[in-house]
Amino acid sequence: MPVPTASLRTNVRGQVLEPGDDGYDAARLVYLGGIDQHPAVVVRPADAADVAAVVKLAAGTGTPLAVKGGGHSPFCVTEGILIDLSSLNGHEVDTAARTAWADAGLTAGAFTAATAEHGLVTGFGDTAGVGLGGITTGGGIGYLVRKHGLTIDDLLAAEVVTADGAVRAVDADTEPELFWAIRGGGGNFGVVTRMKFRLHELPAVTGGLLVLPATPESIAGFVKHADEAPEEVSAIANVFPCPPMPFVPEEWHGSPVIMATVVYAGVGEAAEEALTPFRELATPIADMIGEKPFPEVYSNMPADYHPVAVTRNLFTDDIDADDAALLLARIAESTSSMPAVQIRVLGGAMARVPADATAFAHRSRRIMVNIAAFYTGSADEHTRWADDLTEALQKGAPGVYVNFLGDDSETRIREAYPDETWARLRRAKRDYDPANLFRSNSNIPPA
CATH class of the missing domain: 3.30.465.10 (Uridine Diphospho-n-acetylenolpyruvylglucosamine Reductase; domain 3)
Structure with a gap:
């Protein structure tokens, strides 16, 4: 079906880009690699009225429509009209x-x-x-x-x-x-x-990267401490073979590590006391925790970084030493260029909101896990690896965070929401x- 480009140019104040136009390739690009979409037209709206005009045209003509939210946007693939919201940034x-x-x-x-x-x-x-x-x-x-x-x-x-x-x-x-x-x-x-x-x-936080040797005991201990910590503490632990990094001694490159970002919402003695148990799990390989403005805890990826990976997500009720030993063994077996398991311990304020207050209903889940296998070539082997590890780590009712669904979205969307x-x-x-x-x-x- 022809895309109503002429009508879009008449009714939209923002940019209307077709293949070959300056800015088209940047507008169609998404964060993840391996996605090479070519929409018939990309609209970068000037305001909500522009968005409304595009939506009406798409609905009235039956033209496929997708929305790129301004960031990672893994699902904005279309051959029709793509709305790129990165132009709305006030x-x-x-x-x-x-x-x-x-x-x-x-x-x-x-x-x-x-x-x-x-x-x-x-x-x-x-x-x-x-x-x-x-x-x-x-x-x-x-x-x-x-x-x-x-x-x-x-x-x-x-x-x-x-x-x-x-x-x-x-x-x-x-x-x-x-x-x-x-x-x-x-x-x-x-x-x-x-x-x-x-x-x-929140004028400042105490946080940053903490790199520890990854063992069944250190992983299980990290989860335990994150669960028992004051609610000011939120932590994300990534377990993987350590890549070459300037702040990590060379002898640790390729060895399994916990590369965690631990953040205490505040500063001072209470913060140091809350973070000490993490540092005492093992002799830190690198400790970059300190007082800083909150924006500095966010990771920043290069603009030209477009990873290709199989990813899986799940909620689980516990990760003990046996689970940690299993995930370390599976990471060691993987042929991925970078196999990784990310662990986020939840609870606190998130859990106190009633489950039916919002459409996000996983309020009572203690732990969220992300599994990733970065690769080149065929995805088949890495997909099987990620699916098998997802099943092995599942405890409690199946669940998935809708923002982290990937190529399994169609089959697992029901797990994102209770009946x-x-x-x-x-x-x-x-x-x-x-x-x-x-x-x-x-x-x-x-x-």
Whole structure:
């Protein structure tokens, strides 16, 4: 079906890019490698009215539509129209009210740098380059999750363009069901163009990289300490063969390590006391923990870094020494150029929010695990490795974080939502997108 490019150029104030235009290749590019999509047209909107015009044209002509949120956007693949929200990157900080409006294409790093100038923060993920719209609508699990909850727990309002082309202002009192759905249901219900966040006072944190030898005992001990730590502590541990890094002695290159980022929301004696048990698990190979502004804990990937990997995600109830021994053995067996297992211990403020308050319903899960196998060539062997390890580490009910679904999205989307949540999301999808216009995502079909 022909794409209505001429109509787009007439009705859109922002950029309308076709193959061969300056900026087209940059606009179609996504974070993950191995995705070489060529949409017929890319629209970089100037505002929500532009987004609404694109949505109406796509719906009216039956043209496939996808949305690139401004960051990683692994599901924005289309041969039709791609909306690239990275052009929407403004923000307004209200220091007196401790709130901020941010455009959905703004990155977590840019937003956090802007609010941190005032000693204020909102928790997002662990990477500066993710777009706010994508990470927020899925949940948002990062370095303040135990202290302040998920990103969606600080979402106060949003501007959403729905499938009928309406620009809707939503919050707990206005369009409450849509507001519930976009807090965990992903991009299924419309294009989120602006969001209002609650801000928390946090002038500085104590945190940074801590590299330890990876043994069954150190891994299990890390999980135990992260679970028992004060809620000010959130930690992410990556277990993998250590690559050559300037801050790691050469004799450790290629050996299994825990490369963790541990963050205490605050400074001083209480912070040092809370972080000491992690340092005492083993003699640190590298210890870069210290007092710093919160934006400095985010990782920053080079703009030209586009990894190719098989990834899997799961929630589990425990990782003990036997589980740790198993994952170390599986990492050693992998033929991947970089096999890795990431462990995030949850709980705290995230767990105190009722499970039905938002579409993210995994509030009671203690641990989230990400499995990755970076590779070149065929994915088959690495897919089997990742799937087998996912099954082996599963304890408790199956579960997956919708923001970390990959090529298993279609088969595992149901694991992202309990039955009651799934049914409610499908009803919301029926009400706001009955024709499933927004389907280039981890899709929830309308009831």
